[in-house]
Amino acid sequence: MEHREIEIFLTLADELHFGRAAVRLRVSTARVSQMITRIERRIGAPLFERTSRRVELTPIGRRLRDELRPAYQQVQDAVDRAITAARGVRATLRVGFIGAASGRFVLDVAEAFRAEHVDCEVSLRENQFGEGLGPLRAGEIDVVLATLPARGARQPDLTAGSVLVEEAQLLAVSARHPFARRPSVSFSDIARTKVLRTPPAISDYWDQTLLPPHRLDGRPVERGPCFATTQEMLALIGADMGTYPVSTQFTSYYVRPDVAYVPIHDAPPYQRRLLWLSAAETARIRAFDRAAAALADVPAGSAPH
Template sequence: MEQREIEIFLTLADELHFGRAAARLHVSTARVSQTIKKLERRVGAPLFERTSRRVGLTPLGRGLRDELGPAYQQIRAAVDAAVAAGHGTSETLRVGFIGAASGRFVLEVARAFRAEYPDCAVALVENQFGGGLGPLRAHEIDMVLATVPPRGARQVELTAGSVLLEEDQLLAVSARHRFARRSSVSFSDVARTTILRTPPAISDYWDQTLIPQRTPDGRPVERGPTFETSQEMLALVGAGVGSYPVSAQFTSYYARPDVAYVPIHDAPPYQRRFLWCSAAETTTIRAFDRVAVALARAHTA
């Protein structure tokens, strides 16, 4: 197998979506499809199960991913280390994060990265929710750990790293709301509440993909006031002004007596990944993402 074939296979195995894999690799969807078909002909059996609704790995595909993945990451690490040594890398990598849980993980990655690349400094930068991807696009930071909406929010000028963490979706509601007494709600139940709005700076990235105008059964979703920060959102929720979908980390880091977190049982999980500007990608950024992937896998092993 050629390096590009391995890269395409592993990326599709990570994304399980031909369009997203193509966008991440900066190639056409047809290129990804053709490469996978070529590999399957060579292997003699399907590596992926494809339907009109989903893409999944076959048992053979999972085995190939598990065998190739660590070896490919080791090769990438060796190349990155050689490039860093050859260029005398001593830059400061500015890594953004939003929220306490993300900050804790980024700090762990930074420690592991510094152990491997002692000449490269890492500056952690806390971003406010309302700022969206503004600091990244303004080149105030080099990369940011972001909770990516389940329906994608892929943008042409951005590169998304591998999935590091997945978290269930919860609906934050007032502790006095009737949903607070439920064990779970459906995504269609969202239309029975007023959903708060995200700040304009991130509406294109987050809000338009997270909250559709209508639920799957056709009901319009009523929208409420706009919030700028996570704490402001929770204050509005606690006051009964509206509700908002959040990730599972909120139960540990943002517990409040006036807010209840109810699982949305039919919603796909959120994915946390590093994002960076494609045009500004460097060997150091790729190396930091690689260290993050290894650390995330160690946590789930």
């Protein structure tokens, strides 16, 4: 198999979707389909099972993926090292993070990564909540560690790494709010509160997965003021100007006397994962994700892309 054939096969094996694979590879969907058909003819067996609703690897396809991926990774790493050496400068991986817990974890991952990749420096940048994925899409960073809703809307231009941590959802409310005295609330209870608004940069993919679509009487969920940073959010909540769903890490890193955190007993968990632009994926980014998975003690690639 040629290098491009291997790349297309492994990308489709990751995505299990011809359209998403085509976006990552920057080719047409028809091109991906034609290449896979050509590979299957050469091997003499189907590598993927295709239906109108899904694409899955066959047993032969899974075995080929598992045996090809390590060798392909070695080739990519060797090419990256050669390019870096030819330029005569050390490569730099720019890593963003959002939130105090993510910052501590990224520092540990960066240390482990540097020990294995002495030719690559890691620079860290804290992103504000309200920036969303803007710095990543603007090319200001290469990868970002973010806490996202487990059932969040997929971003077609992004690849998500391994699920590193799962955290329960809590509803942050004013210590004076009636919910502050309850042992837990339900997902539908959120609609009974005034929920803070997030900036447009993240509301499209964030709020739609965190909030009930409407109140029980059919009216829209009441929205409070907009916030751009975590401290702004907490200040507004403490003043009883709104509520917002947060992750368990807030009980350790953002303790305030005017804010209470109430478990949402029927909400899906948050997931802490690395995100990067699919079109800008490099061997170093994948290596950083593997280092993060090893530090978190989870299998690399443990979540679908």
